[in-house]
Amino acid sequence: MKSSARAVVIGGGVVGASVLYHxxxxxxxDVLLLEKSELTSGxxxxxxxxxxxxxxxxxxxRLQKYTIDLYREIEAASGQSCGLHPNGGLMLAATPGELDSLKLICSRARYLGMETEMIPLAEACRLNPLIDxxxxxxxxxxxxxxxCDPSGTTHAYVKAARVLGAQVERFTRVLALTARRDGSWDVVTDKGTVHAEHVVNCAGLWAREVGHMVGIELPVLAMEHHYLITEDLPELEGRDREIVNTTDYSGELYVRQERGGALIGTYEPNGVVWSPMETPEEFSMQLLPEDFERLAPYFEVGFRHFPALGRVGIRKAVNGPFTFAPDGNPLIGPVRGVRNYWVACAVMAGFSQGGGIGLMLSRWMAEGDPGQDIISMDVxxxxxxxxxxxxxxxxxxxxxxxxxxAYPxxxxxxxxxxxxxxIYERLKAAGAVMGANFALEQALWFAPPGVAGAETPTxxxxxxxxxxRAECRAVRSAVGLYETTNYGKYEVTGRGARAWLDRVFASRxxxxxxxxxxxxxxxAGRIVGDLSIACLADDRFLIVGSGFAEEFHLRWFSASEPPPDVSVRSAASTLCGFSIAGPKSRELLQKLVRLDLSPGAFKLFDVQQTAVGFAPAMLTRAGFTGELGYEVWITPDYFATLYYDILAAGHDLGLTHFGGRALSSLRLEKAYGSFNKDFRPDHTPGETGLDRFVDFSKSEFTGRSAALAERAVGAKRRFVVMEVAEADAEVVGYESIMKEGVAVGYxxxxxxxxxxxxxxAAGYVPAELARDGARFExxxxGEMRTATxxxxxxxxxxxxxxxS
Structure with a gap:
């Protein structure tokens, strides 16, 4: 075994093999894959x-499409068949909500260049005659x-990687990972130590344990998953092509052809966690005991929906463990505070996503950026x-x-x-219907007295x-109160704080x-944050942004290498906040402060440290509703007291609570974009309109060269807000924007x-089409609606x- 490598990939499943190849x-x-057993084990x-x-x-x-298209490439490069069966897919709807979901998928697919079509049930039965x-x-x-064939596909990746010079060591167990001062690693194995510049955790079922080696707790857990393979089916005899892979949403199962029979799998309620504390070292190519008694009710649904399956015997039952993250998406990327340590794990759909994950991670490692937004997969x-x-x-x-x-x-x-x-319990008492943002409860809307705080998923x-509607109109006509504790908050202090921020941010x-x-x-000049900066003193700043992106931004700040005299820390647990918005917000707040809030005295974007009621606070004149408004930031120990002070001060002014749903409506009326929805690392300052906040006169900031290059030629697309012909539903996101039958935006x-x-509806269209009054569909x-x-x-x- 070699003693050094530029990168060591730990784990020889399909994801590790893809990362090695890419x-x-x-x-x-000079890359090395280490696998403790045989390739594909686990x-x-x-x-x-x-x-x-x-x-x-x-x-x-897009990454899944790349993965599937890649298989022909690695077959040619390796000489190894992936065992491809490109027989297409069917998705079945049994309820109006499921049918709406399929229509949404069709709308999204057009811009992505994916061929989909709503078809009659008779046509579905022709493609899969097993359907009732x-x-x-x-x-x-x-x-x-x-x-595809899991073993053949994995070996195709590995063989193609070996052709390019990569090496693989099977039956080599990683025992420890030791960091050196320069950020490189000693990878200690049972066959010796490898010195590596980078380490990639693709350990699958053992990703948690490889995380422990560097002192981190990755949120991964394995679940048992069953599928059955039937004996040969008479209904499939004499067909010149395989049946189409079929997903049954109401039955929560999938069916495909397996030689002359069928494979049926289910994701049942009350699934069984496997090995919750520690993955056994000796586990390799084993299966788990079948549990037919527990799963019988769920497979019986499948036998009703696909009755031919119940008329033949079961040839084989498979129960094996797969790892999941808490939201079901993979965990990809670098880990804050652990240099040159990367993860690519919890990849449940490895044969749909593995190629794309290898591509993104290899770009990230080699170029410092994955090349597109993958925040929904980012660790x-x-x-x-x-x-x-x-x-x-x-x-x-x-x-x-x-x-x-999943309904929106x-x-x-x-x-x-x-x-x-x-104030969580107090907001609940006021009718708050809660959602969770970065696991922090936040009010979505407020049920009036006597109204159930629940809604039908739709x-x-x-x-x-x-x-x-009532919340929005109360903000516009009087004054509303919104809790902003869910925002991401960061305190930057120190003598060099201004100079460091000047380099990290594109703005003044x-x-x-x-x-x-x-x-x-x-x-690359793409948006990784749409934040705000409040300067309290030359050496003290508060940065506020998306709460969902808190860890993402902390990692970005860390990677931007603040000098020794600059401190950057999260204020998530040390600051709480309110937004007070509406034409009567000044009148309300003036009751609680001695500071003169008149328009000339406390102007838009002013910041002041002052007492608000009993609470020492930071007060800014700003907001996200487009109304006269203020944001108040205070420590948690004063928060409930200030809440009651605000309620009392606003009682005669028509003060109304409002939640995240109302805020989304109010911001779009003002054409304000939102990070992680409208602005992402796929987008540029020119495309988003954020270029008006970029200070191009600065001699240096991250992304300056790329931003200047875009400014010289102009953005190719533009963020716009459109009014849409009304029906009984709004856009959800990622629907295609059509012009003369062609998908031109999303x-x-x-x-x-x-x-x-x-x-x-907010979205992106080609810049040359982004004219006021331009009409799209x-x-x-399933209903084409005019968008202007x-x-x-x-x-x-x-x-x-x-x-005002």
Missing amino acids: LAKIGWR STWHAAGGMHTFNGEANIS PGYFIGALWRADGGH ARFGAFATPKYTSLKVPENYSRRFRL NEELPAARPVRRSP YRRSEAFPIV IPKPGRFALAPMLNP VTSGAYGHCVDRSL IDIL VRLQALYDPQGLRLR
């Missing part, structure tokens, strides 16, 4: 090998579905809250819902509440629609007593604008109310 392909030939060897391109996240769909159409009301066909989407207990509750919940549709207004209950602000307007850094909107770019977010009486749940670009905000386009 590192070698990108030019890192989960890969017993996988069903399904492959498809559909995912609720557009970029993950009496249980279903609709079907979607997709060209990309199929399955940094979880913070310290993702403890083993949290993982143990969320993973089974996610497993049981793997083939159950649905909040899942497991491991809730975990993080709560000091893609269409829910029972909350008129309640959110504000002077003491001022507040500024501040985009943050990566070296939706990023949407809401009903309750104060402009318009359905609103958006397929919303409005380059000015539909509400208060001159911003007079914000500046």
Whole structure:
């Protein structure tokens, strides 16, 4: 075994093999894969090998398409067959909600270049004659579905990597990982030590243990998963092609052909966690005992929906463990505080996603950036809250819902509440219906007295629609109160703080007593943060941004190497906040402060440390509603007291609580984009319109060269807000924007604008088409609806109310 390598990949499943291949392909030939047993051992060897391109996240769909297209390449490079069966896919709907979901998938697929079509049930039965159409009301066909041979595919990756110079050591157990001062690693194995510049944890079932070697707790857990293979089916005899791989949402199962029979698998409720404390070292190519008694009710559903399966015997039963993250997506990327240590684990859909994950991770390692937004797969989407207990509750919940549709207004209950602000119970008493953001409870909307704080999961307007309308109109007409504790908050202090921030952010850094909107770019000139900076003193700043991206931004700040005299720390647990917004917000707040809040004395984007009621606070004149407004930041010990002070001060002014749903509506009426929805690392300052906040006169900031290059030629696409012909549903996200039958753009977010009486959609279209009044079409749940670009905000386009 070699004694050094540029990168060591730990784990020889399909993901580790893909990472090895892509590192070698990108030019890192000095790479080594270590596998403690045989290649494919653990989960890969017993996988069903399904492959498809559909995912609720557009970029993950793109990576899945890349993965499937890649198989012909690695077959040619390696001479090894992947055992491809590109027979397409069917998705079956049994309820109106499921049918809406399939229509949404069709709308999204157009812009992604994926061939899908809603088809009659008779056509679905022709493609899969095992279906009993009496249980279903609709079907979607997709060209990309199929399955492959797990062993052949993994060996194709490895053989192709070896052709490029990569090496593999099987039956080599990693015992320890020891960091050197320069950030490199000593990888200690039972066959000797390898010195590596980088280490990649692709250890699958053992990813948790390889995380422990460097002192981190990865949120991964293994679940038992069953599938059955039937004896030969008469219905399949004489067919000139295989049946189409089929997903049955109502039955929560999948069916495909396996030689002359069928393979049927289920993601059952009340799934069984496997080896929750520690993965056995000796586990390798074993299966787990079948549990037919527990699973019989779920497979019986399959035998009803596909009755031919119940008329033949079972040839083989497979029960094997697979690892999941709490939300079911993979864990990819670098880990904050651990240099040159990378993860690519919890990849349940390895034969749909493995190739794309290898591509993204190899780019990230070699170039410092994955090349596109993958925040929904990024390990940094979880913070310290993702403890083993949290993982143990969320993973089974996610497993049981793997083939159950997720509605956009649905909040899942497991491991809730975990993080709560000091006024959580008080907001609940006020009717708050809660969601979770980075595991912190936040109010979505407020049920009035006597109204149930619940809504039917749906893609269409829910029972909350008129309640959110009332919240929005109260903010616009009087004053509203919104808790901002869920925002990401970071304190930057020290003599060198201003100079460091000037390098990290593309904007001008504000002077003491001022507040500024501040985009943050990566070296490729793409948006990695849409934040705000408040300057309290020349050596003290508060940065505020998306709460979901807290760990993502902390990792970015760390990678930006603050000098020794600069401290950067999260203020998530040390600061709570309120937004007070509306034309009467000044009148309310003036009752609680001695500071003169008149327009000339406390201007837009002013910042002041002052007492608000009993509470020492930081007060800013800012907000996200487009109304006159203020944000108040205080320590948790004063938070409940200030809450009651605000309620008392606003009692005669019509003060109303409002939640995240109302805020989404209010911001879109003002054409404000939101990070992680509208602005992501796929987008540039010119595309988003954030270039107006970029200070191009600065001699240096991350992404400056790329931003200047874009400014010289102009952005190719543009973020716009459109008013959409009204029906009973708004856009969800990623729907295709159509022009003369061609998909030219895509939706990023949407809401009903309750104060402009318009359905609103935000998204990206080609710059040359982004004209005021330009008309497009958006397929919303199967109905083509006209969408008209409005380059000015539909509400208060001159911003007079914000500046009042």
